[in-house]
Amino acid sequence: MILVLNGPNLNLLGAREPEVYGRGTLADLEALCQATARELGSSATCRQSNHEGQLIDWLHGAEAEGFVGVVLNPGGYTHTSVALRDAVASVRVPVVEVHLSNVLRREPFRHVSLTGAAAVGSVVGLGPQGYALAVRYLLERRPDGAG
Ligand code: DQA
Numbered sequence: 518m519i520l521v522l523n524g525p526n527l528n529l530l531g532a533r534e535p536e537v538y539g540r541g542t543l544a545d546l547e548a549l550c551q552a553t554a555r556e557l558g559s560s561a562t563c564r565q566s567n568h569e570g571q572l573i574d575w576l577h578g579a580e581a582e583g584f585v586g587v588v589l590n591p592g593g594y595t596h597t598s599v600a601l602r603d604a605v606a607s608v609r610v611p612v613v614e615v616h617l618s619n620v621l622r623r624e625p626f627r628h629v630s631l632t633g634a635a636a637v638g639s640v641v642g643l644g645p646q647g648y649a650l651a652v653r654y655l656l657e658r659r660p661d662g663a664g
Pocket of ligand 1: 525526527590591592593594595615616617618619620627
């Protein structure tokens with residue numbers, strides 16, 4: 518069971534800067550995550566919030582809710598939020614950070630990820646497929662850290 522968390526402004530996918538983020542909607546993205554998890558015999562629960570504290574609360578509760586991994590796109594909080602970074606570092610459930618766009622090819626302020634430094638790994642720039650890869654990784658990973 519995977520938890521997929523999308524942060525601020527990702528509710529506007531499809532309409533928001535389509536030249537950067539594509540024309541797919543958040544609902545499309547969530548359906549892809551759910552289909553990927555289902556193919557692997559599991560499920561994905563998808564949530565979105567524009568609020569930092571809500572994302573932190575969901576991370577804190579993930580293990581108790583029975584999730585084995587979290588796919589997290591923190592949106593703009595990636596580059597600013599020490600509190601969200603600390604939440605990722607505080608939970609035992611593995612967190613994979615995902616970005617639709619290749620943040621490394623964009624403005625310098627997007628080159629730093631505070632949250633990604635606390636995650637087990639990151640997928641950037643692969644669009645919605647990055648989410649599917651992250652779901653697959655979390656469901657297939659070896660918890661001993663051997664990949
Ligand atoms: C993003 C990249 C962030 O820099 C930006 O603030 C977003 C979306 C992405 O998925 O490419 O909101 O996380």
